[in-house]
Amino acid sequence: MALAYSDVTVVVDERDDLFYTRAALRAHCPEEGRITVQPTPASGSPAALAHAMLYALGKRLASGPSSPDVWLDSVNAAWLAAASWSVAAGVRHVVVTRAHLLTIRRIDQLLVWREMTGLQLTLLWQKAPRGLPPALAGVERRISSRDQLLELLAEPGPIPARPCFPPAPQAMTGSADVAVVPGQSPARPLRGTRPAAMMPGQRAHPCVGAMATAQLLQATPAVEIASEDAAALAALAHPLIAGALSVVAFTGGSLGSLRWTRDLDITGDVSAIKIHGAGHRHCRLYAVPAWARSLLAGARAHHRLAAHPPGDSVFAPVMLAEARHLRAHAERLPQLNLTALPGSILAP
Structure with a gap:
């Protein structure tokens, strides 16, 4: 019964x-x-x-x-x-x-x-x-x-079996008259090209979200990691820790830069993420590999379920009060060399 x-x-x-x-x-x-x-x-x-x-x-x-x-x-x-x-x-x-x-x-x-x-x-x-x-x-x-x-x-339940990822935006075509490193936002807005949603005469701010940046730039390819390392990251229980360490793994960057990563810095289809440089100069767009998309989707879901606005930092909760747990997990994955955690992330 x-x-x-x-x-x-x-x-x-x-x-x-x-x-x-x-x-x-x-x-x-x-x-x-x-x-x-x-x-x-x-x-x-x-x-x-x-x-x-x-x-x-x-x-x-x-x-x-x-x-x-x-x-x-x-x-x-x-x-x-x-x-x-x-x-x-x-x-x-x-x-x-x-x-x-x-x-x-x-x-x-x-x-x-x-x-x-x-x-x-x-x-x-x-x-x-x-x-x-x-x-x-x-x-x-x-x-x-x-x-x-x-x-x-x-019988099927009330939501899809897989996350609904909208198609990734196509790169805008246009003749930019400045040299741009693939995946890297220029210090000044590009000339001669703009996101389709912008009004004539407007210029893209270098720290607009990932969707707007993806219309202007090609994403930097992800660093390849071994399948067993990807599996170890996928097994981490906390979404923010799994998401943060996966980004460091496939970008080859540092955790310090993630302190400025916002919800709007992850594309809707979780195919690209924007990482900000110091002073928001030379911010870079990275392609998200298939194995990491579910981990970033988990981090973004955590951010939204906690009722944070899209302009807030996604990873801030684990880079401040809980930074010791982030460091401990990084040390448990020595093969990925994730232990270079700048002291600045411990500061409020």
Whole structure:
């Protein structure tokens, strides 16, 4: 029997039939936008369910008392990270097994997270339904057969399985009468060429966003890194740390320059990112390699879910108060040479 309320479905498996658990585990397919979360109710951490969600999304938290992921022990930080990766990955349906073992507080956290992400949530309640908490007591739709359960697990959710990336803008054609290094913004605006959206007589400011810059310049190609290094970066649990270190890896630059990177410095399709130079001279546009697009999408989702405006720095939270965690993760990836963290990023 299954009960549903809005985009939340509770599958009541009073006899704890192994079929339901197996069906839920088989349904796990991140590539199709569906994940299965297996919580660890025995954990005393208030953020344990969010950690289980991150694990299902392919993220791995560093362990140990001095872990650089210790700040994800905060409930709000952990759920924001889980929501960011879910949005970036295009997850549309989450299945949680053995939900009857969760505390009321963790169920409330899960429902708040669902509201934040807007996706479909299915809970396996593997005991009598009389124990349903008030937050789940108002469900209405009932499913009485195994076939209907399988149909529920297969149906599409409310958002796409993959992030919707609009096409990258085509480079503007025109005769610029100054020499430009590929991917690098000039100290002065280009003459003789302008973004299509600009009025006649206007000039592009050298620190306009990445979309406008991409209409004027070709992006600098990304530095190639080994596939195992890309996988190590993709497994980092915090979206801002994963995004920041990936940018340093594929640009060959320093983390210090990321302090000025704004939401609008990442193109809509996450195909290019603009990195600012000192005094905003010689700012450079870089192509984002395929392996890093989901990581930058996660960082941007984190920025937006935290309700920051597009002109704010995306990576500022991890370059100030949490810089020690950023440094610790960089030191755990010595092959990428990411440890050159200028002292200036520690300053407010």
